[in-house]
């Protein structure tokens with residue numbers, strides 16, 4: 277068992293590793309470059325709307341077991357809320373058609389045999405297409421299934437764009453298969469949507485910090501690591517700049533949980549994804565109409581998912597590189613008009629904010645997926661974590677937390 281464990285990066289991967297190790301006798305120190313932990317899953321007070329907003333809407337499904345175990349451990353599971361059934365509402369801006377998918381609990385997909393529960397215009401045989409993705413080798417999805425027709429346009433394209441944050445035709449069939457295996461293929465009980473209604477920080481970050489403080493772990497904010505020192509097959513020091521240097525003894529361990537591009541600059545020779553995709557989130561200070569579902573999938577607009585939060589409506593657009601240089605005002609205008617069409621709201625655009633995350637996730641293509649490294653490194657006391665490591669999942673909360681758990685397990689097994 278290491279004497280001290282240093283975790284670099286306070287996103288969900290680093291926090292999950294710290295939470296898992298907190299019960300061990302090792303001294304845990306987490307070093308985060310920013311003034312607040314959370315990384316790509318964070319909340320902040322926004323001046324334009326006067327609201328606490330998230331950097332981006334985050335959707336979990338009940339099948340994300342590592343994420344729920346993490347939340348249960350830090351005492352925030354009840355803050356992840358959503359409907360009792362796996363129901364997903366959709367609205368098509370092109371023809372104003374709306375429908376709701378009703379997935380039954382249990383593995384057998386009865387819902388595809390009920391025209392009122394499945395995607396309009398599809399028949400049960402169409403869904404066989406999904407089976408081809410379940411066991412696909414890592415090729416572009418477009419090489420494995422036909423990317424056209426109502427099932428693709430009304431379900432697979434929105435689902436896979438959201439899960440992979442990449443144009444589905446070029447995205448990894450292996451990652452799509454993993455998502456479908458862990459959710460749709462397990463039935464509705466694993467597919468109930470869950471959101472952090474009171475914010476990502478309240479659900480995933482603040483309670484983790486309280487948990488770590490209680491366990492005696494130390495969290496160092498605004499503490500960016502500049503370089504690691506190596507000697508032979510071990511890391512021997514952490515250089516935070518100037519005189520701020522931490523010596524790493526042979527019995528100590530380090531978890532590198534910074535994003536791919538930062539980790540690749542700090543750890544020589546590791547392979548890591550180098551292509552990323554953006555996500556656009558647009559927040560409006562507005563009450564959602566009564567009875568609006570927590571999220572609505574939108575077709576044929578810039579908006580892809582409209583989320584209802586208390587006092588706020590927030591819209592996600594994935595694979596959004598094409599919108600990174602669009603004028604913000606114009607985007608907010610168009611998206612507000614779409615929100616009105618989807619929700620039935622009307623009136624002038626309310627106070628708004630746009631958050632553009634340019635490197636939201638690695639591009640989930642077969643090429644980038646092949647670059648993801650294992651948690652073990654050439655240095656015996658250095659382990660990698662992060663949504664970009666080889667978790668078998670796309671860049672998600674679930675993948676990030678699993679990667680942190682895995683790195684923590686390797687640390688626990690580490691012997692000098």
Ligand SMILES: Cc1cc2nc3c(=O)[nH]c(=O)nc-3n(C[C@H](O)[C@H](O)[C@H](O)COP(=O)(O)OP(=O)(O)OC[C@H]3O[C@@H](n4cnc5c(N)ncnc54)[C@H](O)[C@@H]3O)c2cc1C
Pocket residue numbers: 284285286287288289290307308309310313314315316317331332333334335336499500501502533534535538555556557633635636637661662663664671672673674676
């Ligand atoms: C807009 C958006 C929407 C998303 N939607 C969803 C969703 O709906 N569902 C879902 O499951 N996932 C979603 N994701 C993905 C999810 O947020 C990420 O997969 C997850 O947060 C990644 O966590 P991480 O710890 O691996 O990385 P990060 O969150 O990037 O954490 C890395 C941390 O390392 C710190 N760091 C960097 N360099 C250094 C350094 N030199 N020294 C110290 N610290 C350093 C960073 O500041 C950061 O805090 C979304 C992401 C975005 C951006």
